[in-house]
Amino acid sequence: MLEWLRRYRRAMLAGDISAGLVVAMMMIPQGMAYALVAGLPPVVGIYASILPPLLYALFGSSMTQSVGPMAIISLMTAAALAPLAAPGSGLYLVLAGQLALMSGAVLLVCGLLRIGFLANFFSRPVMSGFTIGSAILIALGQVKALLGGDLEHVHMPSAVLGVGALALLLFARNTLAPLLRRIGLRATAADIGVRLAPMFVVLGATVLSVAIDLQAQGVATTGAVPAGLPGLNLATSSAHWRALVQPALLIGFMTFLISMSAAQALALKRQEKLNSNFELLGLGAANIGSALSGGFAVTGSISRSAVNFAAGANTPLASVITAVLLALALVAPTGWLALLPLPALAATIIVAVLGMLELSTLKTAWRYDRGDALALLATAAGVLAMGVEAGVIIGVVLSMGTLIWRASRPHIAVLGRIAGTEHFRNIDRYPAETRPDILMLRIDANLFFGNVEAVKQRVEEGLRSHPEARHLVLVMTAVSSIDTSALFALAELNQSLRQHGIGLHLAEVKGPVMDRLKTSDLPAALNGKIFLSAAMAWDGIPCEGEIREPVHDAVAPSAGRSL
Template sequence: MLSWLKQYHRDLLAGDVTAGIIVVLMMVPQGMAYALVAGLPPVAGLYASLLPACAYALFGSSMVQSVGPMAITSLMTASSLAGLAPAGSELYSAMAAQMTLIAGVVLFLCGLLRLGFLAQFLSRPVLSGFTSGAALVIAASQFSTLLGGSLKQINLPGAAIGLSSLLLLWLARQYLMRLLKSLGLAGKVADILAKMAPVFVLALAILCVLLLNLEQAGVQVVGKVPSGLPALGLPLAFGQMRELLMPSLLIGFMIFLSSQSAAVSLAQKRGERINGNHELLGLGAANLASAVSGGFPVTGSISRSAVNYTAGANTPLASVITTVLMAVLLSVPTGWMSPLPLSALAATIMIAVLGMLDFETPREAWRYDRGDALAWGVTLAGVLLLGVEEGVIVGLLLSLGTLIARASRPHIAVIGRIPGTEHYRNVSRYAVETRPELLLLRVDAAIFFGNAERISDSVLEQLQDSQRDVVLVLSAVNQIDTTGLYTLVELNRALNARGIRLNLAEVKGPVMDRLQRSDLLLSQLSGKVFLSTAAAFSALTEPDNPAATVPANPI
């Protein structure tokens, strides 16, 4: 935290200033648009783009992460508060801030408790299915606004602006960067200008409303945006705590997951490492700052962070500059925002969420692991059919269920010696030597309460009458828990009753340390512990071979 400030030098300033200016231009329309998705007044999006960026800069670990409103968390806010208060009301805004406060406190505490590893418990296919489903829900929610009113009562001028904006934004997304490069602009400049297309389209929409006096024709606009900085205060609404607690926890989890993936993606480009615990602290501080300044849940955005990085950001000072510029914009008269048509904002939202649709991950998963492809489809269906919060829960349960199922079915291979070598491989994959009196089994997972019984059963199922020794090769076993230990003791007794000895080979040092501390298994082991599989093979099939005398030291 703040280590970047100690190493800061003037050469970095130009890039940070440029990035700060460009990102604030992007955050103004984006913040207002996502506030509408959340069911809040547009100015709430500007408030949520103010202090959080600076708070993250103080605690976060990413040098170029841009924190602010995001589509998914905005949708989850609206979904959580639906039915609790009328959208846009003071109570609704207070409850949104209360949820942000809870999420911020939980994230900050998780950072202090060093729980950054939690980001690993949602698989990529499940996350992809959730974001794709959320994108479709967001796009569908904006369709009526895009048409200037509702499907039953379309406002033609409003619909014309919305559909024209949608077309222009789509064309810009597809062709603008190539066009700018063909005109001789550098790739970096062309990329920034292409990503700034929503700013230009919204400016054009404002001009159309003003020049054609479209407000008189019934075109819905943003309306009055309060100028001035937000009043600071704690949003305490204890009466709604029970209803808001679970949604806040789910939103907090999604905040961390979304931001972590964005931060890691950019850190890889810069050759940096992201500290998950510092990310939790930074995101917690950002959401606390948003809560006390009238905002709503914020997180790191991959698209906005990519613009920040491409524009030349070198350090979190770019985010501090963004905060300062946003404060300046809020301090001056904000009348220029009033004629912004809502249908044009809806178009920017719909185009933005198109980038969240991901069909490549399920396509690749179908080829690689159809279980993951099924998880993608179930999560997508959960979001579309059950709701956003329920979709998150479905995704979490699927990820944890998949993890448990895979851990409970470890890969266990019968192995033999490749002729003329000391290499041992799966008998189903290689032409290997085996001996009728010896069974070599390689366990390719930790032995714990979830799979210990299955491993024991697998050993017993492989036994043949001619065998006198079983060797468990534990080269891939990083841990044996207490249940696993007792299961191995019982396996040793079962084998001993049949006149078969249980031997261990290639036991890792940390595992051997624990086995020696307990001595429960080693004191009863009917066989021996061997340093290598080759030593076990030689000792048990060629007792006169010198290799049989190799000591059984832990690896």
């Protein structure tokens, strides 16, 4: 906070006030709706929208991030707590706060240990698959509230109200913005109008419900909403700490991932720089604050942050203003909040999560990399078939599995010289000339224990297909590290080639790699030479039967120097 306060200017205030007001109007129905997704009383969604953004403003590095309840985290909360307590019960409320407290502690510790880089190990296709599966799961879970019963026992007044609200929201999402622009509104104002449509639809449904007394006809409402600010919540269940460890870790991980996705997208638009470790601290403090104020796990919301940005937010002061306005809404009479019809809230949830279906990522991945596309589909299917926690685990395993699978099968190219130049290229892609006595292989990966066997196998295949080769040159342009296992594998390869009368040469070894190789016995034992470049190897290795001194010998760099 001290950083952005030092740079604060009076001209920024108008944008922060307008953004704070717009997001507060959006947060009331959205927060209450997401609390219902989490299996909690609607007012808990407002509790979770007051203290968390204040604490995030203290530590977070994003200028436009809006922190509060979010659909996926609400669904994960419900999935974690449903086996432990009845939704809406006193124990359920305690466990929701306890889960937020543990997730916040995880995030806080990760921030203090500066391990924000771990989020990079969750690929975008897998993240998209998790989002798609969660969105479908949330939407299906709201059908009963939308229709006032299951598909076999539809409550007609509830269904008419819910489906009508759904139709209006879909109209607003797909048609309202162009319509508002045609009547003269600026694009930014039109987009904000679309974002506020859920609030107006819910208010309209409430007015209609009161006017024709739909509650007497069986339409469910949110019920009594306690007036006043939440008190300090220190309640925990000692019997459930262990059961909540795994869900807390998963929710903490997803909280950071979702929040960083939203913050990075907006930071790029303003050329701002994020600090992932400060984001962890801010999100950790926000979740601990939510737990202490009777809320549940929160994160940065992609859609709400976009509204905050579009409404003119310049600094986290906009979120502070939002929190103050929501606190005032609870201090004021809250009787009108009790009249919000649940079918209308269900409609807002369904439309909100349908916007999370990132099918464009699936299309791109299917065209570009079928492996990533299949990982996306598998993650989505895992969420739908086995639940949210299983979906997260499947996503992490697939992300790491894909990384390991690709790293264990490095691309290796047979090189030849482009005629009249010193450039060497893949002979499968370019009309390059080769020498029958030399096999030049370029390894396009770091060498480590996971891929050395694949590299040795590829070398053996290459030598079998080039039986006249008396020299093997490994061009190591793309090799930035060689671990101990790979070092032993190179030594074994050198010994094997020596027995078959084939020289092993290295070319274009990077300085840091050479520095480490010099601490081993490999350079001295090498059955060949180390060349500065592929061209030097080509010229320095005499043709079979030709006796001449090498034109270019290797010059090993001194320690601390790079080639």
